[in-house]
Amino acid sequence: MRRIAVLASGGGSNLQAILDHLAALGAAAPAAVTLVVSDRADGYALERARARGVVAAHLPRSAPDDALERLLDEHRCDLVVLAGYLRLVPEPVVRRWSGRMLNIHPALLPAFGGHGMYGHRVHEAVLAAGVRLSGATVHFVNEQFDRGAIVAQWPVPVRPDDTVETLAQRVLAVEHRLYPWCVEAVARGDVRLDDDGHVHGSLPYAFPRFAVEGPRHPFVPDE
Ligand code: GAR
Numbered sequence: 382m383r384r385i386a387v388l389a390s391g392g393g394s395n396l397q398a399i400l401d402h403l404a405a406l407g408a409a410a411p412a413a414v415t416l417v418v419s420d421r422a423d424g425y426a427l428e429r430a431r432a433r434g435v436v437a438a439h440l441p442r443s444a445p446d447d448a449l450e451r452l453l454d455e456h457r458c459d460l461v462v463l464a465g466y467l468r469l470v471p472e473p474v475v476r477r478w479s480g481r482m483l484n485i486h487p488a489l490l491p492a493f494g495g496h497g498m499y500g501h502r503v504h505e506a507v508l509a510a511g512v513r514l515s516g517a518t519v520h521f522v523n524e525q526f527d528r529g530a531i532v533a534q535w536p537v538p539v540r541p542d543d544t545v546e547t548l549a550q551r552v553l554a555v556e557h558r559l560y561p562w563c564v565e566a567v568a569r570g571d572v573r574l575d576d577d578g579h580v581h582g583s584l585p586y587a588f589p590r591f592a593v594e595g596p597r598h599p600f601v602p603d604e
Contacts (some may be wrong), residue, residue, distance in 0.1 A: 383412035383568045386458040388449075388466035389419055391500070392552065393426025395464035395485060395560050400433055402561030412568035415458040418449065420468045442468070450474050463522065463566055467499055475524055480574035482522040483567060485560050487552045489534055490518040492603050494527030504545045504552070515548060517556045519563040521574045530580045532572055533558045 389395045396417060403410045417430035420487040422439045430437035438452055450473060453461065463470070463484040475482065486494055488503045491514075498506065507515045516536035535555040539548060562584050566572040572582040 382410075383459040384415040384457055385412050385462055385564065385568070386416040386418060386453055386456060387426070387430075387462045387464050388416055388468075388470070389417065389426035389464045390421055390424060390467040391426065393417075393419075393424065393429045393464065395428050395556055396597050397429050398557035399462065399464070399561045399564050399585070400429070400435075402565065404433075407552040408564070409495065411565060416452065416458060418452060418466075420466075426464070429534055440468075443548070446471050447473075453478075460564070460568060461522075462560075464560070465500070470522065471480055472524060480521060481562060482566075483532065483560075484520055484522050484527070484529070485556055486518045486520070486527055487515075487549065487556065488518065489514065489516045489536060490520060490527050490531060494518075497556045498527065501545050501549060504548045507539060508543060508545065508548065511540050515552060517552055517559050519560055521580070523603055530574055530578060532563050533566070533584060 385401065400414055403413060414435050416436050416438060417426055418438045418440050419426050420440055420442055421491050426439040427439065436456065440448055440452065449471060453474065459481060461478045462481040463482070476498050488494065488507055493503050493506050514536050516534055519532045519536045521529040521532065537551045537555055563572070566582065566584045572580060572584065
């Protein structure tokens with residue numbers, strides 16, 4: 382059983398989706414969330430962790446640079462999953478967990494990513510640009526913000542009457558489906574980051590054909 386650390390600064394709805402997915406897999410789950418880290422003492426993600434009996438650690442901004450690495454070592458974490466984590470992950474951690482660290486971004490990277498692009502700022506930029514398609518991207522983490530190799534993407538339409546809130550809600554709904562699948566696939570070894578810097582393998586679910594082919598009918602979750 383592989384051991385997952387989830388790092389989350391916000392509400393932790395993606396953390397919840399991952400916990401629920403792995404719980405639904407039961408004995409067939411290839412991994413378990415064994416540690417949740419937040420830089421905010423009052424982050425709801427920590428509550429969600431405690432409710433499932435998962436160790437919840439608050440890592441204050443004032444913590445020493447190597448505090449995160451020590452926590453991950455202490456809990457023998459195989460995979461690190463960033464779920465709305467707003468702190469920079471120190472480079473030694475990024476290097477050591479290369480190919481074993483995932484992030485989710487609420488837009489179709491490489492557009493609308495990079496330093497300072499998180500949460501509602503991303504959706505504001507998408508609306509300001511007037512693009513008609515947004516979505517969610519799961520990628521391996523490397524030293525550059527939002528530039529690691531892409532595991533999967535799920536597009537959603539941008540509607541003319543969208544606000545930041547309505548678009549964020551539509552994207553978040555697909556994040557909750559996409560991220561747990563990617564976490565499971567990487568934990569199983571079905572999807573890997575190879576030495577050539579490319580992602581190999583595929584998700585154990587039928588949907589992501591359009592991850593390579595382009596969507597004919599973008600998925601629109603029930604609203
Ligand atoms: C999610 O929309 C995630 O994609 C985004 O933060 C939100 C966290 O929500 N991450 C970024 O913007 C990273 N650049 P959650 O706490 O409810 O999972």
